Every structure is written in structure tokens, then in C-alpha cells.
Amino acid sequence: MKMKSGVEQAICILAMLATQEDQKPLKSFVLSQRLQVSDSYLKKMVRKLVVAGLVESSASKEGGFSLAKPSSKMTMLDIFEAIEGKESAIHSSHLAEHVFFTNDSVIKKENEVLNIFYDAERLFKEKLNHFSLDDVLTSHDYEKKSFDWESIAREVN
Amino acid sequence: MKMKSGVEQAICILAMLATQEDQKPLKSFVLSQRLQVSDSYLKKMVRKLVVAGLVESSASKEGGFSLAKPSSKMTMLDIFEAIEGKESAIHSSHLAEHVFFTNDSVIKKENEVLNIFYDAERLFKEKLNHFSLDDVLTSHDYEKKSFDWESIAREVN
DNA sequence: TTGTCCATAGATAATTATTATCCAAGGGTT
DNA sequence: AACCCTTGGATAATAATTATCTATGGACAA
Numbered sequence: 157m158k159m160k161s162g163v164e165q166a167i168c169i170l171a172m173l174a175t176q177e178d179q180k181p182l183k184s185f186v187l188s189q190r191l192q193v194s195d196s197y198l199k200k201m202v203r204k205l206v207v208a209g210l211v212e213s214s215a216s217k218e219g220g221f222s223l224a225k226p227s228s229k230m231t232m233l234d235i236f237e238a239i240e241g242k243e244s245a246i247h248s249s250h251l252a253e254h255v256f257f258t259n260d261s262v263i264k265k266e267n268e269v270l271n272i273f274y275d276a277e278r279l280f281k282e283k284l285n286h287f288s289l290d291d292v293l294t295s296h297d298y299e300k301k302s303f304d305w306e307s308i309a310r311e312v313n
Numbered sequence: 314m315k316m317k318s319g320v321e322q323a324i325c326i327l328a329m330l331a332t333q334e335d336q337k338p339l340k341s342f343v344l345s346q347r348l349q350v351s352d353s354y355l356k357k358m359v360r361k362l363v364v365a366g367l368v369e370s371s372a373s374k375e376g377g378f379s380l381a382k383p384s385s386k387m388t389m390l391d392i393f394e395a396i397e398g399k400e401s402a403i404h405s406s407h408l409a410e411h412v413f414f415t416n417d418s419v420i421k422k423e424n425e426v427l428n429i430f431y432d433a434e435r436l437f438k439e440k441l442n443h444f445s446l447d448d449v450l451t452s453h454d455y456e457k458k459s460f461d462w463e464s465i466a467r468e469v470n
Numbered sequence: 471t472t473g474t475c476c477a478t479a480g481a482t483a484a485t486t487a488t489t490a491t492c493c494a495a496g497g498g499t500t
Numbered sequence: 501a502a503c504c505c506t507t508g509g510a511t512a513a514t515a516a517t518t519a520t521c522t523a524t525g526g527a528c529a530a
Contacts, residue, residue, distance in 0.1 A: 157316045157402045158487085159430070160517075164405060167426060168412045184477075190412050197519050199477065206477095215477040216527040232429055245314045248321060255325045255347050261452070269324060269449050272389055273316070276440035283433035292426050295418070315516085317488075340505075354490050356506065363506095372506040373498045 162239040165191060165201055170210065170235065170289055174227045177304045181220030186309045201239075208238030228290035233281050235289070246273045319396040322348060322358055327367065327392065327446055331384040334461045338377030343466045358396075365395035385447035390438050392446070403430045 169187055176182055188198035202221055205211040212224040223230075252266045294300055326344055333339055345355035359378055362368040369381045380387075409423045451457055 157314055157397050158404065159314045159402050161404070161406060162518080164408050168408050171409070172412065183475090191408070192411070193518090194520050196521065200479090200519085203478070213477060214527075215475085215525085217475050217529070219476055219527075221477090232426075240314050245316050247315065247318070249318060251321050251325050251348065252328070254349070255329065265449060269389075272441065272444050272449070276437045279436040279440050280433045283436055284429065287429050292422060292429070319489080350489090351491050353492065357490085357508090360507075370506060371498075372496085372504080374500070374504050376498075376505055378506090 157245060159236075160239055162201060162204075163236055165193075166205060166235050166239050167232075167289075169198075169202060169205065170223070170227070170230065171293060172303075172305055173211065173221060173223045174289060174293055175300075175302050175305075176222070177302045179222055180306075181214060181218070181222045182305055183220040186305050187221070189309055190305065204238050205235075208234065210234060210238055226290070227293060228288050230289040231285050232287045232289070232292075233284035236281070236284055244274065244277060246270065246277060314402060316393075317396055319358060319361075320393055322350075323362060323392050323396050324389075324446075326355075326359060326362065327380070327384070327387065328450060329460075329462055330368065330378060330380045331446060331450055332457075332459050332462075333379070334459045336379055337463075338371060338375070338379045339462055340377040343462050344378070346466055347462070361395050362392075365391065367391060367395055383447070384450060385445050387446040388442050389444045389446075389449075390441035393438070393441055401431065402434060403427065 168191060172187060172190065173179075173182060184199050184202065185195055187202070188195040191198060193201075202211055202213070206213050206221075206224075210224055210230055211221050213219070213221050248266070248270055250266065252269075253262055256262045325348060329344060329347065330336075330339060341356050341359065342352055344359070345352040348355060350358075359368055359370070363370050363378075363381075367381055367387055368378050370376070370378050405423070405427055407423065409426075410419055413419045
């Protein structure tokens with residue numbers, strides 16, 4: 157069981173959008189350059205965030221990506237599920253029903269075990285749901301930074 | 314993030330050992346036949362349980378595998394970690410330190426985010442730790458079944 | 471209405487993790 | 501010493517993940 161590295165990338169992408177001066181849309185190239193991945197790959201990643209309703213995109217000259225809602229309304233769970241998908245990490249092949257003999261009592265027990273794992277997963281997700289992107293961006297002294305990522309990108313070149 | 318299917322197999326293996334008549338050691342072949350995997354693969358799996366201290370093995374004529382401790386002392390977490398390993402499912406490549414600029418405040422924030430995920434994982438594992446193998450084997454009416462898996466295997470052939 | 475710059479999307483490749491098998495070597499009883 | 505078992509190394513098959521390239525389609529401005 158290993159969390160996808162895409163979750164970390166997604167958090168960084170969203171953090172960049174959240175700290176972008178005046179919420180001006182960021183072009184994919186600026187993001188991909190900063191994350192050091194190919195532009196096409198980055199677009200695939202951001203697309204997931206768009207589908208999940210976390211990011212808005214506009215395909216015009218002055219377009220790019222921007223946050224679809226305030227970072228305070230965006231939880232770590234939202235980000236996690238945008239990348240990992242909403243399906244459970246727990247999958248059963250119903251092996252017990254074959255190993256033991258298929259009958260109601262075995263099926264019931266199998267579900268009991270599955271539910272333990274589902275419950276554990278639920279606790280995991282509930283925890284993530286308690287924290288917003290804003291929570292982790294804002295400092296305790298309420299200072300919030302912003303950058304002009306586009307010009308930073310130009311400087312690097 | 315997907316739990317390994319080996320965890321389900323491990324639970325079935327341990328359930329077989331726990332329900333084996335008189336705790337008589339079970340040969341790998343009996344287990345592998347029942348789980349429908351190759352004998353060598355099954356041994357690899359059970360080996361992990363041996364290393365984790367859940368199963369005892371004896372390499373003699375009347376040997377095989379048996380539980381190393383009472384099923385009431387064996388938690389779902391023990392089984393989970395025996396197969397999945399004890400390392401965290403959360404891995405950071407410290408991307409934020411590169412995307413933003415490496416300084417104490419960024420590193421601190423990165424750790425804050427990581428800790429949210431670690432905490433969530435801890436809740437997941439704590440939940441698993443609340444349930445023993447015995448909990449899920451024993452029925453509410455305190456009936457506990459036992460089988461002679463070896464002779465069942467012979468019958469199937 | 472055309473050009474430009476952008477996101478979208480499909481096909482595909484590279485890499486790594488998982489699941490699984492085979493076979494040779496080592497250990498404990500009888 | 502013989503037997504039957506587990507251990508462990510090498511290896512293969514499969515599937516998931518991460519990543520890239522190239523072609524297509526959309527919005528805006530001139």
C-alpha cells in the first residue's frame with residue numbers, strides 16, 4: 157500500500173495556483189517547468205484536478221489554470237481523491253468463500269473483516285478531510301505570501 | 314493506494330491454521346492447494362508470517378506450519394504489517410522544497426502536510442489494532458469450528 | 471475569419487511494484 | 501542415512517504507475 161506520488165505533485169500545483177498573484181491563470185508550461193516534468197504530463201495531472209472541480213482552465217491566449225474555489229474550501233481529502241480516485245484501497249477477491257466453504261456464516265465473517273478495513277480507511281479519509289489547503293499554506297502569524305510565478309519562470313531561463 | 318492482495322491471503326492462511334484440529338502443523342502443500350497458488354509462492358507468503366512472529370514452522374516429516382501464538386493475541390494490524398511491511402505508505406520526494414524555495418518556513422510547512430498524512434495513517438493502523446484474528450473467527454454464540462484440513466485436502470483430490 | 475496560443479485527449483513508452491513460479495540448498499526427525 | 505519438510509535465490513509474468521509525444525479542438529484578438 158503506497159500513496160501515489162501524484163498527490164504530492166498535486167498539492168504543489170495547487171499551492172502554486174493559490175499563491176499566484178491576483179489569481180492570474182498560470183500556464184501549464186510554467187507549472188511543468190517548476191515541477192520538472194514534461195508539459196504533457198503536467199497537463200494530465202492538472203486535468204484530474206479540473207475534473208475533480210478543484211481547478212479551472214481556460215484555453216485562450218491569456219488563459220491557463222487557476223483555483224476553482226477558495227483554498228479554504230479545498231481539503232486534503234479532495235486532493236487525495238482527485239489523484240487516487242474515490243474507490244477504496246481495499247479489494248477482496250472473496251478468497252475466504254473458496255477456502256472455507258461458501259455459506260452464509262463464512263460470507264458474514266468475510267464482510268466483518270472487510271468492514272474493519274473499510275472503517276480504518278474511513279478514519280484515514282476523515283482525518284484528511286479536517287485540513288484545508290489554506291490551513292497548510294497560511295502561517296500562524298496570518299502572513300500569506302504570493303508570487304508572480306510566470307516572471308519567476310522567465311528568470312530561471 | 315491499494316492494499317496488497319497478500320493481506321487477504323494471509324488472513325485466510327492464518328484462519329486455516331487457527332481452525333486446524335489440535336493445532337497440528339499444516340504442510341505448505343495443503344495450504345497452497347486450498348488457496349490455489351503454487352506451493353513455492355505460498356511458502357514465500359507464509360515465510361513473511363514466520364518472520365513477523367505469527368507463524369511457527371518445523372522442517373521435519375511431521376512438520377509444517379502452525380500459529381506462533383493464540384489468535385486472540387494476533388491483530389489485524391500484525392497481519393497487515395507482516396505482508397505490507399512496517400514502512401509508511403506515505404513517501405515524500407520533498408518536491409515542495411524545490412518548487413518553492415528551500416528555506417525553514419517551506420520545510421516546516423512541508424512537514425506539517427506530511428504529518429497530516431502520517432496521522433491519518435496512524436488512525437488507520439490503530440483501527441486495525443483493535444481487532445484480533447480471534448475476534449473475526451469466533452461467532453457471537455461462542456461456537457468455534459475446527460477442521461482437519463489435511464484430510465479435506467485428500468478428499469478434494 | 472484567420473492566426474495564435476492555449477487546454478484536451480489518445481496512443482504509447484519506460485519504469486517500478488506486485489504476484490507468481492521453478493529449482494537448488496539446508497534442517498530436523500526417525 | 502533417508503525422508504520430507506522449509507529456506508532462499510534467481511527469474512518470469514503481469515499489472516500499475518509515471519511519464520512522454522503528437523494530433524485535435526476551443527477561445528480570444530486582430
